[in-house]
Structures are given as C-alpha cells and as structure tokens.
Amino acid sequence: MSYVDRFDILLKKEQPDLVLLSGDSRLAVRVMISLCNLKKISTRFFEQGPFASTIIDSSGVNANASIRHTWDTREQVNEHEDLSLISQYISRPKLNRYKRNLIYRLLDIALNTYPIKCLVPYDIRERGVGGVIVNKLSNVFRSFTSAKQEHHTVKDAPYSCTVLLALQVPQDANMLLHSPLYDNHADIIEDCIKALPEQAKLVVREHPLYRGYYESRVYELINRYACVFLDDNQKVVTSIDDADIIVVNNSMLGVEALLSFKPILALGDSYYDGVVAKVDAREDIAQALINTMHEPVDRYSRIAFMRKLCFSYLQAGHYRYENLDFTRDIAKHLISNLIR
Numbered sequence: 001m002s003y004v005d006r007f008d009i010l011l012k013k014e015q016p017d018l019v020l021l022s023g024d025s026r027l028a029v030r031v032m033i034s035l036c037n038l039k040k041i042s043t044r045f046f047e048q049g050p051f052a053s054t055i056i057d058s059s060g061v062n063a064n065a066s067i068r069h070t071w072d073t074r075e076q077v078n079e080h081e082d083l084s085l086i087s088q089y090i091s092r093p094k095l096n097r098y099k100r101n102l103i104y105r106l107l108d109i110a111l112n113t114y115p116i117k118c119l120v121p122y123d124i125r126e127r128g129v130g131g132v133i134v135n136k137l138s139n140v141f142r143s144f145t146s147a148k149q150e151h152h153t154v155k156d157a158p159y160s161c162t163v164l165l166a167l168q169v170p171q172d173a174n175m176l177l178h179s180p181l182y183d184n185h186a187d188i189i190e191d192c193i194k195a196l197p198e199q200a201k202l203v204v205r206e207h208p209l210y211r212g213y214y215e216s217r218v219y220e221l222i223n224r225y226a227c228v229f230l231d232d233n234q235k236v237v238t239s240i241d242d243a244d245i246i247v248v249n250n251s252m253l254g255v256e257a258l259l260s261f262k263p264i265l266a267l268g269d270s271y272y273d274g275v276v277a278k279v280d281a282r283e284d285i286a287q288a289l290i291n292t293m294h295e296p297v298d299r300y301s302r303i304a305f306m307r308k309l310c311f312s313y314l315q316a317g318h319y320r321y322e323n324l325d326f327t328r329d330i331a332k333h334l335i336s337n338l339i340r
Helices: 002-014 027-038 079-090 102-111 122-127 129-148 173-177 185-195 216-224 236-242 282-294 299-312 326-339
Strands: 018-022 042-049 053-057 161-166 200-205 228-230 245-248 264-266
Touching: 002 027, 018 027, 018 326, 027 042, 053 326, 079 299, 161 185, 161 236, 185 200, 185 216, 185 282, 200 236, 216 228, 245 282, 264 282
Parallel strands: 018 042, 161 200, 161 245, 200 228, 245 264
Antiparallel strands: 042 053
C-alpha cells in the first residue's frame, strides 16, 4: 500500500504523459503499471539488450517484449547483404563503461561483512554493488577450489556430438517468471544428461558472473558423469563454435548464437523463441534434441529476426556507458512515438 500511496501522489503532482519503467516484473513496477492504466497514462519499459544496446518496449521486456510476436517472416531477406549489415552492427565500436565510485563500493563491501551483514536487509546487500563484488570474490575462490576438485574439462575425451548448455543468473526475472519447466539449474542439467544421445557429451557453460557460484548439486552432477564437462572457454564465441547443438533455458546466449546457424533448443520462454526449437514438457527433451540436431536450421527466419532486432527494435547504447549522450536519441524516440 505504501507504493500505491507514494506513486499516486507522484503522478498527481507530475501529471506525466509517459512513464518509463525499468523492467516489467518488480513489485514497484507492477504497482506503477496499474496506476498508469487507471489514469490512462502511457508506459514504456526499458532493459539492457544484447550487443551493448537498450530495449525500449510498450509491451514489456524479456518474454513479454513485443518483438516476440511482431517480426515478420514474409519480409524479403538478402542473406549476404543482411548478414553483412548485422555483423557490422554487432561488431561496432563500444564506448567505455563508467567507473564506479570507490567510496560507494567500499561501503557496499562493508555492508556484506559480519556482524553488519546480519543487520542489513537482504535486497540491499545482494543487489547493491557490494553484493556483486562479494559474489565475484566468491567466484574467484570457488573457481580456484573447483579446479582443485578436478572437474572434467572439455579437452578430456573425444565425442561425436557436443551439446552446449548455457546457464544463466539463477534469480533473475527470466528464471523466476519465464521458466515454466524449471526453477533451478541442477534439474536442467540432470534432464539434459538423461536426454543425451549416444556418443554425445554435455558441456555446461556458467554465466560469467556466477562461475563456481551455482548450487552444489550442479557441480556434483558435472563430476558424477563422465560425459559431462565444465566449459573452460573464456569467450562465448569459442563455446558456440565448438558446439554441435546449443541448449538454453532463455539465456541471452541464445540470441548471440542465432547467426552461428547452429541448432538451438530453448526450454523456457523468451523473445527469440520463435526462431529456435522449443520444448513444452520436460519428458520431451530427449526427442527434441534428436529432432533439433537433424532438422535443417531456418536461416531465412533467423536473419529476418536479427535484422528486425538490430535495426528496428534495439536502441544503440548501454546504461553503463561513461558517456550517456545516446540517451538523447532514446528520448527523441520516446517522444516521437508518443506524439503519433
């Protein structure tokens, strides 16, 4: 009720024509959406996008993004020309990211130390800069100890087929709200192991921010099965190139892998799931893997989707850039769409 009261007062005072919201799933955002709908105020949602970009959408972000249903497979595709333009967009020069304030970073670290840690609310500890730093330090330590435990590495043994499984941040909106089949990564790994075709190996790629930081059962499964390996590639491009088929829940790696034209199998909901294979039930994964590996990849649809994504949907620029001049273009985009 506090959100309702505070936001209602704010909207009455400011009387905006448009409210721009970060994401579409947090409680505060859902309250603001409801109030804006009651007051007939337009809303837009923003989120960081792939390839150093920003997503601005009137429907939502992640699996709620409008591009999931609005890209057109009937559009004419010139494969050579379109691939060249998309490649130029993806590889365009990126700007420097801002440098975090040292005082704030030290303060957040202090909030994550005992006994202060016990007195600070979880969301402030875990979502603040300190939480990220502590997680990274933990990742370094756990990665070191993981190496001591001798996880299987990709180079250990030859197999006829490589299945790359991309893990993601465990507690983000994609995993919590857009993953109808799974609520943890260990179950995903276990089902993929059971579904592996003969002579296939499963390569598990951790999210860069969570290396060595997933639940212990994840690493127990990797160690238990000789056909399961922990990805030792630092570059995602190398992992994609080494794979014969890629399995994602709804990770951003799925977008990055589209133009590799490798078979991709999605287990969850995402804005790109219309151009990859997808399963609706856990028991279907084994057959879906076989089908996905043997069915030809629809290059036409992937190129059409990526062209729409890069040139008609994404806004160039990232919120962590040191220079935020690109936000002027986003403001112009918002105003022009509001006036129409």
